[in-house]
Amino acid sequence: MRHMSDTSLRDARAAMAVARDGAELAGAAAAARLRVRAAVSDRVSAAALAAEWSALCAAAVAAAVRCVGDGGHWYVSGSVGRGEALPGADLETLVCSAPDTTADDALAGAAAVHQLLADCGFTEDPHGAFAARGRFNRSAADWSAGIAKWAARPEADRGVVMTGLLSDAVAVTGGPDLRAEAAAAAREQPAALSAMLEDATAVRAQVPPRLRIFGGGGAVDVKRAIIDPVVRIGRWAALSVGADALSTPDRLAAAAGSAYLDDHDAALLTRSHRIGVAIRWRLRAEVFDSPGPPPDTAEMSALTPADRTALRHIGREVNGVCRKLRYLASTSAFSRW
Template sequence: MAVAPLDDARRRIAAAATESDLVTAAATAHDAVKQVIDTRVGAASVAEAWSAVARAALSTAARLVAPGMDWYASGSVGRGDALPGSDLETVVVRSSEATAESALAQAAHVHDLLACCGLRADDNGAIASRVRFNRTAQDWAIGIGRWASDPAADRGVVMIGLLADAVPVEPVLGGNMDLRDQVGIAARAQPVSLTAMLQDSTFARAYIPSRLRVLTSGDAGVDIKLAAVDPVVRIARWAALSCGSDALPTADRIAAAAGTRYLDADDARVLAKCHAIGSSIRWRVRAASWNSDVDVDERVELSDLPPQDRTALRSIGRELTGVRRKLDYLASTSTFSSW
């Protein structure tokens, strides 16, 4: 099996009995990435295996340092889309008996330990050592209700998206409902929240420069994640929330929503293709200069890519623009009015 070295590292991480054992086991995971690169395994298989490694590391770190709290991995790690070098988003449900100060201190210790394992915290600060992402079950329930009813306030769209991608790394304690289940129910009960999620998913944050733009501006740089992968992730998340799917990986979300009123079959095929090709190019770029000690730079110069990758990225840009425009138009009609 091509990703067997990563699977072996994951088992060592899960079995670690001390912080030192965990750091040592995590080092084997980073070494395993080099072996996986040599086998030229596909991006989807690498992402699934690496996400499992990262979740195992979070679970073990929490067990060693901060037991008694429900820990969730979110973002690409939660979805199962994370490539080696990806950052880690976390949220915590703490006991009502625990003080905020002690829970935050424990969470900070967990992330310090994970940093020693080569797993960096989310660049945007979506981590459980911050009070926004470290709450009691009651506080989370109140927040979810507020974000769903008024997604424009208090970064509601961001929080809904974060929780929609959140997966517990161990069984949830005390009979609490999974946060992802809660946010799905709340979002589908509030049409305004799904409308806001759609608007967010079709907003273009980055572009793949055309040949004309490169010639006129001289700017041939592109952030592959922002321009080619993230737009599909956001649309797939909205579609899965809307149709009630509990799928997590982006490809599975697209498949679950395909043929529904939210995503027709043709658009689903386009999005699946864009995600697969964009992720593959992103992984090849990352693998070519893999160094676990250096932060990943998602921005590359188009001139540094093979001609076929440049062509593929520009095609993705055109395809995504078309899907965005179509969804924006449908949102302006009665197509999604049953929300």
């Protein structure tokens, strides 16, 4: 696998930075997709491509905000915020609205920004986590009040989800440090980190065992079974040790050897994340030019033998770490009170 060099997306990012209107922004986005096609041919590593694509998405959001003239402070979150977004990833965004802007005007401005982004091929989060929704478009005071509430009562009002989004939020047009504010609030509340760990280790999907592959029911969702649990554990562990790390590998490294995550488990999760992202990108790369959302689910029988073996192995490792963390949590091993 290669790192990005001649297939870099930096030129497209530079074009976005000086785009004067939607047409120029769309042209830069089209050029970026040509570079991605070259990256597929050149077998660029998934991690390198994700870092470049994440930076491109952040640049696209900043450019769209400038072209529309929206006055709020914009943030990217999710995989884009962490620097882990593969081409085709949707956008999770937040806005801290200007003090003199009404809620209706703030939402209308955000909708215009997201429409321009959609016209350029950058789609909004299908689950509704984007700035044209009132939950994700607030004044600074409303964000602060929400952050305190979600940390104190994580079981209410989607508190764990909101704290997670804020923990991954990166400003693209300036504004208050919502990520630091959310991290501080979570560390001060005994319920917040406990709820985040419970959410991180909940079983949402599994890699099918070998006997099911040829007997039907052998589909695997790589994101839900492998990547999501590791991302959530990394976020929880980094918050628990007071680390400011953002990417999942950096978060796991920051927490490794702590009372929350031993070195061995951190290494297993880091390796599982790297392999899971690589397999996920291979699934996406095969259909990169196809219409519709990129796939995260595949039949195990359709994968290469090497990928099947790797998925089964890292699936067992991730499940094992989740079971261990659930047990330790049940013994109050992580309690600081």
